[in-house]
Amino acid sequence: MVTSPPEVPVRPGRRRSTSRQQLESVAFELFELHGFDATTVDDIAKGAGIGRRTFFRYFESKNDVVWGAFSEQLDRMRLQFDSRPGDEPLMASLRAVVVEFNRVDPDEEPRHRRRMELILRVPALLAHSTLRYGEWREVVAEFAAGRLGERPESLRPQAIAHAALGVALAGYQHWLGEGGVERVALCDVLDAAFADLEEGFAPRSAEATREA
Amino acid sequence: MVTSPPEVPVRPGRRRSTSRQQLESVAFELFELHGFDATTVDDIAKGAGIGRRTFFRYFESKNDVVWGAFSEQLDRMRLQFDSRPGDEPLMASLRAVVVEFNRVDPDEEPRHRRRMELILRVPALLAHSTLRYGEWREVVAEFAAGRLGERPESLRPQAIAHAALGVALAGYQHWLGEGGVERVALCDVLDAAFADLEEGFAPRSAEATREA
DNA sequence: GAGAGTAATGGCACTCAGTGTCAAATGGAA
DNA sequence: TTCCATTTGACACTGAGTGCCATTACTCTC
Numbered sequence: 206m207v208t209s210p211p212e213v214p215v216r217p218g219r220r221r222s223t224s225r226q227q228l229e230s231v232a233f234e235l236f237e238l239h240g241f242d243a244t245t246v247d248d249i250a251k252g253a254g255i256g257r258r259t260f261f262r263y264f265e266s267k268n269d270v271v272w273g274a275f276s277e278q279l280d281r282m283r284l285q286f287d288s289r290p291g292d293e294p295l296m297a298s299l300r301a302v303v304v305e306f307n308r309v310d311p312d313e314e315p316r317h318r319r320r321m322e323l324i325l326r327v328p329a330l331l332a333h334s335t336l337r338y339g340e341w342r343e344v345v346a347e348f349a350a351g352r353l354g355e356r357p358e359s360l361r362p363q364a365i366a367h368a369a370l371g372v373a374l375a376g377y378q379h380w381l382g383e384g385g386v387e388r389v390a391l392c393d394v395l396d397a398a399f400a401d402l403e404e405g406f407a408p409r410s411a412e413a414t415r416e417a
Numbered sequence: 418m419v420t421s422p423p424e425v426p427v428r429p430g431r432r433r434s435t436s437r438q439q440l441e442s443v444a445f446e447l448f449e450l451h452g453f454d455a456t457t458v459d460d461i462a463k464g465a466g467i468g469r470r471t472f473f474r475y476f477e478s479k480n481d482v483v484w485g486a487f488s489e490q491l492d493r494m495r496l497q498f499d500s501r502p503g504d505e506p507l508m509a510s511l512r513a514v515v516v517e518f519n520r521v522d523p524d525e526e527p528r529h530r531r532r533m534e535l536i537l538r539v540p541a542l543l544a545h546s547t548l549r550y551g552e553w554r555e556v557v558a559e560f561a562a563g564r565l566g567e568r569p570e571s572l573r574p575q576a577i578a579h580a581a582l583g584v585a586l587a588g589y590q591h592w593l594g595e596g597g598v599e600r601v602a603l604c605d606v607l608d609a610a611f612a613d614l615e616e617g618f619a620p621r622s623a624e625a626t627r628e629a
Numbered sequence: 630g631a632g633a634g635t636a637a638t639g640g641c642a643c644t645c646a647g648t649g650t651c652a653a654a655t656g657g658a659a
Numbered sequence: 660t661t662c663c664a665t666t667t668g669a670c671a672c673t674g675a676g677t678g679c680c681a682t683t684a685c686t687c688t689c
Contacts, residue, residue: 218636219684245674256639261676296618332544353620360591364610365618367583375576398576405617406508406577408565430665431655457645468668473647631689638683646675654667659660 225263225274228253232270233319241327268333271323275337279344282306286348295352299345299365300399303373304392321377342366372398437475437486440465444482445531453539480545483535487549491556494518498560507564511557511577512611515585516604533589554578584610 231252235244246267250257264270285305289298309317324330343357346366350357357363376398380391443464447456458479462469476482497517501510521529536542555569558578562569569575588607594600 215686216636217634217686219638221637222684246676247674250639258639258641258677259637262637265676267675294619328548332547335544335547336540360587360606360610361613361618363590364584364587364613367587368580368614368618369583371579371581371583372576375572375579378575379572394572398572401573401576402580403617403619405615405619406573406580407506407615407617427657428665429657429663431667433666434655458647459645470648470668470670471666474666477647479646633686633688635686636684638681640681641679643677643679644675646673648672650670650672652667652669655665657662657664659662 222259223253223255223263228255228260228263229270229273233316236271236323237319241323241330266333268330269337271320271330272337273320276340278306279340282341282344283347286344295349295365296399296403298352299348299369300396300403302348303369303399304396307373307395308392318381322381325374325378325381338370342370345369368402369399372402434471435465435467435475440467440472440475441482441485445528448483448535449531453535453542478545480542481549483532483542484549485532488552490518491552494553494556495559498556507561507577508611508615510564511560511581512608512615514560515581515611516608519585519607520604530593534593537586537590537593550582554582557581580614581611584614 228249232244232249235248235252238244239248246260247257249267249270250260253260282302285302286298289302293301324334342363343366346357346362349362349365350359353361355362373395376391376395379398380389380394382388440461444456444461447460447464450456451460458472459469461479461482462472465472494514497514498510501514505513536546554575555578558569558574561574561577562571565573567574585607588603588610591610592601592603592606
């Protein structure tokens with residue numbers, strides 16, 4: 206099965222004058238310069254040399270600009286779940302996949318960081334994230350449901366998915382740094398947080414927590 | 418210390434012409450009738466006999482109407498945390514408090530249900546909820562931090578707070594009923610979900626889960 | 630190379646949430 | 660009454676998002 210290279214389907218009709226990538230790039234620059242709220246869709250459109258109306262054909266909303274190819278990434282996460290050994294404990298698989306899924310190319314890290322700073326620090330985007338992360342939770346719930354032999358909509362898979370998302374978000378927030386002190390690797394933070402989740406946040410034995 | 422009864426401070430100046438309660442009541446009726454999105458702030462204001470501008474002096478946004486006295490309720494949760502025995506395991510206290518906090522007067526249940534249906538099913542409100550639930554998480558994080566001897570902003574208290582919120586939301590969603598089949602008590606659902614969280618979602622021993 | 634068909638574009642007008650400003654209304658107190 | 664504090668609501672404005680539609684750009688066929 207050979208898929209054609211991205212964007213050469215030789216279709217009839219006028220060709221797109223820009224791309225999501227390009228618009229995102231313009232938008233990020235403006236967000237960096239003036240902040241998310243102060244940047245209007247008009248600004249972005251003008252900056253990209255397109256009409257305001259056209260912007261909304263590339264993105265459903267101004268909020269969606271910061272999400273890049275998120276939905277496509279989720280396919281990757283699904284594959285990672287599929288590739289875990291079936292006898293591995295559920296929460297161990299979950300932990301491993303979430304950590305792996307969030308491992309990014311070092312070159313991409315600055316952009317990833319700016320993206321996540323926007324999503325988790327701009328109230329409008331944080332609110333919107335709930336909607337986007339619904340897809341993420343679905344992927345987790347489906348995996349958990351498969352392992353548990355339940356339906357994805359039932360309580361335990363949903364609780365697991367919700368809890369996992371929460372822990373991941375806490376990890377991200379910590380990684381971004383509230384006070385901006387020490388710099389830690391995202392994957393390490395996520396691994397530590399999911400280790401805690403796996404143990405029900407119970408202080409093991411005495412208090413030999415594996416703090417770094 | 419005696420606090421004056423609600424709203425008789427005999428202040429100078431014009432008296433308020435309505436109340437949050439009253440506006441909420443009008444709004445809920447309209448939401449029920451036409452749905453949240455189709456109901457405009459103008460509709461609510463007109464229904465309550467006030468000006469549009471005045472509405473925004475009672476509520477920061479249309480979204481906030483459905484939240485009632487949420488912030489005040491959180492004080493109650495704080496007290497519940499304070500009243501737990503200090504030697505009780507952290508997650509056990511958390512579970513008990515969340516379950517208690519969400520126990521509502523049977524008379525109030527229908528309204529509570531409609532409120533939560535709005536919050537958890539209307540996308541705009543679900544998104545907005547992330548912002549409001551930030552306060553909820555803060556309360557939990559402060560409690561967890563106290564028990565762990567850490568700062569509320571550090572990773573573990575935050576992870577616990579995020580996970581707890583997630584599990585509570587999953588419980589609520591389940592209570593509302595996706596397909597609308599069997600009717601279960603909210604507190605029972607929350608108790609079961611938090612029991613799972615407490616155990617790290619690990620199938621105990623064989624598979625003797627305490628399913629009802 | 631002149632249509633014919635197809636798709637993307639962008640302008641226009643509109644709705645609605647939310648905000649700043651300010652004059653008018655309301656009521657207690659001097 | 661007059662003064663003062665407070666609330667109200669009208670008006671105007673910004674900005675997101677949407678429906679509509681003529682225009683533009685491109686491919687394919689005759």
